[in-house]
Amino acid sequence: MPGFGKCSYPNMAKALIINPYWDTLGGGERYTATFVRWLLDKKWQVDIFSDRNYSPALSNRFGLDISAAGWKNEKYSPAKSLGLGLLFWVSDGSLPISFSNRTIIHIQFPFRHIGGGSLSNLVKSRFYKFVVNSRFTKSFIDAEFRVDSRIVYPPVDTTVFTPGKKSPYILYVGRFSNLTQNKGQSVLISAFRKISPRIPGWKLILAGGTGVGSPPRVISRLKTEVSDLPVEIITDPDLITLKELYSHAEIFWSAAGFGFDDQTDPKKVEHFGISVAEAMTAGAVPVVIGLGGFREIVDDGKNGYLWHTLDELQSITLDLISHPGKILQLSQSARDKSNIFSVANFRKAFSGLLHQ
Numbered sequence: 001m002p003g004f005g006k007c008s009y010p011n012m013a014k015a016l017i018i019n020p021y022w023d024t025l026g027g028g029e030r031y032t033a034t035f036v037r038w039l040l041d042k043k044w045q046v047d048i049f050s051d052r053n054y055s056p057a058l059s060n061r062f063g064l065d066i067s068a069a070g071w072k073n074e075k076y077s078p079a080k081s082l083g084l085g086l087l088f089w090v091s092d093g094s095l096p097i098s099f100s101n102r103t104i105i106h107i108q109f110p111f112r113h114i115g116g117g118s119l120s121n122l123v124k125s126r127f128y129k130f131v132v133n134s135r136f137t138k139s140f141i142d143a144e145f146r147v148d149s150r151i152v153y154p155p156v157d158t159t160v161f162t163p164g165k166k167s168p169y170i171l172y173v174g175r176f177s178n179l180t181q182n183k184g185q186s187v188l189i190s191a192f193r194k195i196s197p198r199i200p201g202w203k204l205i206l207a208g209g210t211g212v213g214s215p216p217r218v219i220s221r222l223k224t225e226v227s228d229l230p231v232e233i234i235t236d237p238d239l240i241t242l243k244e245l246y247s248h249a250e251i252f253w254s255a256a257g258f259g260f261d262d263q264t265d266p267k268k269v270e271h272f273g274i275s276v277a278e279a280m281t282a283g284a285v286p287v288v289i290g291l292g293g294f295r296e297i298v299d300d301g302k303n304g305y306l307w308h309t310l311d312e313l314q315s316i317t318l319d320l321i322s323h324p325g326k327i328l329q330l331s332q333s334a335r336d337k338s339n340i341f342s343v344a345n346f347r348k349a350f351s352g353l354l355h356q
Contacts, residue, residue: 013085015039015046016100017069018076020092022054025061025209026175027154027274028108029054031133032090033064034155038347040068044085049074061209063160063239086354095124102354103128107149110137110266116144129353134272134293136262150353155346156277156338160239163283163335164247166327168202170317171249171284173242173275174256176208176218176235182268183208184255184289187310189225191255195314196229199321203230204253207245210235246282250327251320252304253313254288262291273297277341280304280334285327287316297341303333 019032039046046069053071058064074080076096081087084100091107093114105128115121130149132138138149170192174183185206192204204226210219222233237245254276257269269292270276276286276297288294290306298304307313320327 013044014083015044015086015088016076016081016084017046017048017088017090018096019048019050019090021090022050024175025054025057027133027272028090029058030062030064030274031106031108031154032088033058033062033066034343034346035088035350036066036069037064038350039086040066046070047072049076060238063157095121095128097124098128104131104353105129106131106133107137107141108133108271110140110271111144112140112266114144116141117146121145129356131353135296136266136293137271140266150349152346152349152353153341154272154274154277155343156274156281156341158281158339158342160243161246161278161281162243163331164244166250166283167248168199169249170202170204170251170253171245171279172204172206172208172253173237173245173279174208174254176210176222182257182259184258185222186225187255187258188253189222189229189231191253191310191313191317192231193229194310195318198318202321203232205232205234205245205249207234207237207242242278243282246279246284249279249282249284251317252276252279252284252286252288253317254286254294255313256289257291258289260291266292270294277338280338281341283331283335285320285330285334287313287320289313297337299337303330303337 017036022029036046048069048071050071051073055067078097078099081098081100087098087100087103089096089105091105093111125145125147130147131152132141132149133154135151138151141149172188219235260268262269272293276288276294280286286298286304288298290308298306300306305316307316
């Protein structure tokens with residue numbers, strides 16, 4: 001198995017991308033698509049093995065054009081890595097056999113007890129680079145696979161998500177599914193119900209995708225829960241809609257993973273939290289649960305707040321709404337912090353990796 005040698009970006013170097021989750025159109029898919037876009041800009045020849053071409057959906061959801069990649073309905077085999085400059089493998093916990101000149105294993109989930117330390121994986125991991133999306137994920141992956149993974153935060157396009165004139169609403173953006181984490185929309189509805197009488201004119205907006213793992217009954221149940229409240233549910237928003245929602249939101253909420261311990265059930269909480277970073281870029285003040293990757297994005301009391309009980313969520317929100325000057329100050333601090341998650345920093349990190 002070849003080592004992970006240096007790369008000088010040869011003209012039309014060949015890369016193969018394996019991501020088994022394209023149909024979810026989640027944060028990991030945005031991450032992968034942003035990486036593919038960078039490779040294409042660097043004149044790599046990129047193939048993507050997938051059951052179908054997801055580039056139109058990725059363009060609509062994330063504004064990322066990777067249609068120039070070769071989408072192929074093929075299954076991976078080690079022989080197909082021969083002659084590759086790069087294999088980028090979004091892992092479900094498994095490691096491929098790769099003969100590519102360099103292999104990057106990208107892991108979005110804090111896997112535990114999946115045989116990462118098996119003899120086979122120990123051998124393969126010596127030749128591959130591991131990249132994770134947060135310090136939170138790294139803490140589990142390094143222990144599981146006995147590696148020193150590199151953190152490359154998911155990218156936020158700071159030129160797309162920009163602040164506008166703020167309106168009196170609280171926003172949450174996240175999938176309407178419980179594929180891995182409990183996204184906590186019902187928790188937010190319950191909290192908003194309690195404070196709504198004290199903040200007339202304010203509303204809560206819940207937006208997100210309805211892809212894999214989002215049965216219609218989930219949306220139907222949520223609509224029933226909010227039938228008597230100033231709450232709006234927006235399903236499958238495109239990029240233009242998301243830009244508008246982030247731009248005008250005063251406050252951003254999240255209860256993803258509420259009720260779980262992020263050390264004993266790490267997969268049940270947000271491993272990073274891209275929507276929080278997007279909201280901060282647009283100047284919305286985050287008030288999010290203090291679990292998982294959220295603790296890396298939000299510095300409590302400096303550019304937003306981390307809460308642990310519903311009482312805290314409610315009291316923090318009421319205090320913010322009653323002090324507009326505090327919202328303005330935290331909004332600017334949130335924008336400043338979000339710059340570390342820029343696409344430019346993402347590209348710089350991967351450029352460094354491929355030159356090692």
